[in-house]
Amino acid sequence: MDLPVCLIENTADGKLQVNAKAADILSRITQPVVVVAIVGVYRTGKSYLMNKLAGSQKGFDLGSTVQAKTKGIWMRCLPHPTKTGHTLILLDTEGLGDVEKGDKKNDMWIFCLAVLLSSALVYNSKAVIDEDAIEKLHYVGEMAELIKVKSKDNDDDEAEYSTYFPIFIWAVRDVTLKLEFNGKPITEDEYLDNALMLQKAENAQESLEKVEQHNKYRNCIRMYFKTRKCFMFDLPTGDKEVLQNMDEVSEDQLSPEFMAQTRNFCDYVYKAAEVKYLDSVHRVTGKTLAHLAAMYTEAISSSNAACMEDVVTNISVAENTAAVKEATQHYDNRMKEKVTLPTETLDQIIELSEECEKEALQIFIKRSFKDNDRRFHTQYLKIIEQQKSEFFKRNDMESRTRCETLIQTLSQDLENSLKQGSYATLAGYQMFKEEMERIEEKYKNEPRKGTKAEDVLQEFKKSKELVGVTIMMNDKALSDQQKKIEEEKRNKEKQELERKTEESQRCAENKKTEHQRRIFEEHIREVLEKEKNERRLLQEQLQTVLLDKTREQDMYRSQGYNDHARMYEEQINDLRNKREELGSPGWMPLVVKTLCSAASCVLPPFVKIGANFLSGFVQMFNK
Known part of the structure; x- marks a missing residue:
């Protein structure tokens, strides 16, 4: 995108809505996305930083007057400069506190949406981080009213917000002060930490209220944003005309220090801003x-709290539905490509189906998520079984049609002879037997008859049984003893045929059973592997949050804020418990049991897997 488009726009009735054109652009981005949003007071140079992140001088409108230019949230998408296979999405937001607009509710909505949609949030302000600057960031303290983590709990655990929220970067523009504290040089990050230090309360009520107000937003910033970074920018130039045309002038007209600071800012964002995640595990695409x-946008502009858990659940339903469709369509397409009907044997179509099922399963497992009750896995299994059954049925039908046509052709002389009464003569039965043997030999020598070759042959022979008996009984060349021997021989052949037919059916059933068992083992293995990886990622995420919370707690203790330090104790213990729970192997049997329950509703009874097998499988997987 050379130019940005409006992603979220203001409507005439004071609401917000997603722009259809922008949504269409995003819907065509299948790569994981890194989303960087910038917020701050209007006319503080937000758009300039966004253009620099985009690697261009123009794009987002800088404006050159006291009027705010950006309305709503504007978006620009481009290949990520350093992360191959990823898309960088930049969001430039409407300036907060626009006197012409005078709508604090709209400002709050914009701020919350920037937080919810980004993986890195840049807060842009001017000159210093002082009480006034932090007061302007009061939206952080009010977010809990519009953003909820869980739908069922009335009071969210504040520690959970930091798991979902982006990294926080404070960009301080047009700085003239020296980076010193108590006469000693400090870094930009230390400057931010000092600015976020709490005050201790005194006994006087007036002083207590003032201290609580001072600490409120600082606590929220520390609590909600686990990663915080500060960048301080010199004034780009002392030339007012150059300042008013920043998107037109060359870099050599700007301060070298300012340009170096801008490059450092961009390098940090490219490196530190990670892929946007839905729930710490599942990466967000466009x-x-x-x-x-x-x-x-719908939830917030309707004056309802945006519940992150509900949104993830709703998206999971859409994605899981799409996963079922994509995977089952892949199976159907691949079977049509691979299988030439009829296959010579049942083994061949089973082998081909198994290959296609494994491919389809990979697609389903990769795309589906949060299908804890296996509802969509059940749908997937059901459709795959229907498709497979249809392919197997068509394979048998193609084989039967081909074999019946073949045997009709080969037996044409026999049928003509029967019509003409050619076997109603001395030694006619021997002639009939020889013709039947000739037909069988030629039939068996014909290639590509398929899975129903033996069935059709036996059905043909059975259809001629009565004819053969009649010819034999009327053949004067045979004695009664010979006829008796022939009858006994025929009965033995019939019994042997029935035995072979039963054995063939049992063998085919066993092959299908073993096929289903192998496929279902693959299902269990893939689901367990995915669950194991997701739990490992969640453990890593929790460990990161745990370390951040522990550092915050240690900081409060070192500064004598014991009450605030104790506030973190419960959060830290809860995080530790969740991390240990994720690492416990007790989840495996439950996942397998749930999957088996789902499969038993779909698969034929003979493929249900016993408890002993499941127990052994879980033990094998753990090894």
């Missing part, structure tokens, strides 16, 4: 981001 934007 298409998913379009869904997120629509759902969050």
Whole structure:
């Protein structure tokens, strides 16, 4: 995108809505996305930083007057400069506190949406981080009213917000102060930490209220954003005319220090801003981001709290539905490509189906998520079984049609002879037997008859049984003893045929059973592997949050804020318990049991897997 488009726009009735054109652009992005949003007071140079992140001088409108230019949230998408296979999405937001607009509710909505949609949030302000600057960031303290983590709990655990929220970057523009604290040089990050230090309360009520107000937003920033970074920018130039035309002037007209600071800022964002995640595990693509934007915008502008858990659940339903469709369509397409009907044997179509099922399963497992009750896995299994059954049925029908046509052709002389009464003569039965043997030999020598070759042959022979008996009984060349021997021989052949037919059916059933068992083992293995990886990722995420919370707690203790330090104790213990629970192997049997329950509703009874097998499988997987 050379130019940005409006992603979220203001409507005439004071609401917000997602722009259809922008949603269409996002829906065509299948790569994981890194989303960087910038917020801050209007006319503080937000758009300039966004253009620099885009690697261009123009794009987002900078404006050159006291009027705010950006309305709503504007979006620009481009290949990520350093992360191959990823898309960088930049969101430039409407300036907060626009006196012409004078709508604090709209400002709050914009701020919350920037937080919810981004993996890195840049807060842009001017000159210093002082009480006034932090007061302007009061939206952080009010977010809990519009953003909920869970739908069932009235009070969310504040520690959970930091798991979902983006990294926080404070960009301080047009800085003139020296980076010193108590006469000693400090870094930009230390400057931010010092600015976020709490005050201790005194006994006087007036002083207590003032201290609580001072600490409120600082606590929220520390609580909600586990990663915080500060960048301080010199004034780009002392030339007012150059400042008013920043998107037109060359870099050599700007301060070298300012340009170096800008490059450092961009390098950090490219490196530190990670892929946007839905729930710490599942990466967001452009298409998913379009869904997120629509759902969050609708919830917030309807004056309802945007519940992250509900939104993830709704997206999972859409994605799981699409996963079922994509995977089953892949199976159908691949079977049509691979299988030439009829296959010579049942083994051949089973082998080909198994290959296609494994491919389809990979697609389903990769795309589906949060299908804890296996509802969509059941749908997937049901459709695959229907498709497979249809392919096997068509394979048998093609084989039967071909074999019946073949045997009709080969037996034409026999049928003509029967009509003409050619076997109603001395030694006619021997002639009949020889013709039947000739037909069988030629039939068996014909290639590509398929799975129903033996069935059709036996059906043909059975259809001629009565004819053969009649010819034999009327053949004067045979004695009664010979006829008796022939009858006994025929009965033995009939019994042997029935035995072979039963054995063949049992063998075919066993092959299908073993096929289903192998496929179902693959299902269990893939689901367990995915669950194991997701739990490992969640453990890593929790460990990161745990370390951040522990550092915060240690900081409060070192500064004598014991009450605040104790506030973190419960959060830290809860995080530890969740991490240990995720690492416990007790989840495996439950997952397998749930999957088996889902499969038993779909698969034939003979493929249900016993408890001993499941127990052994879980033990084998753990090894």
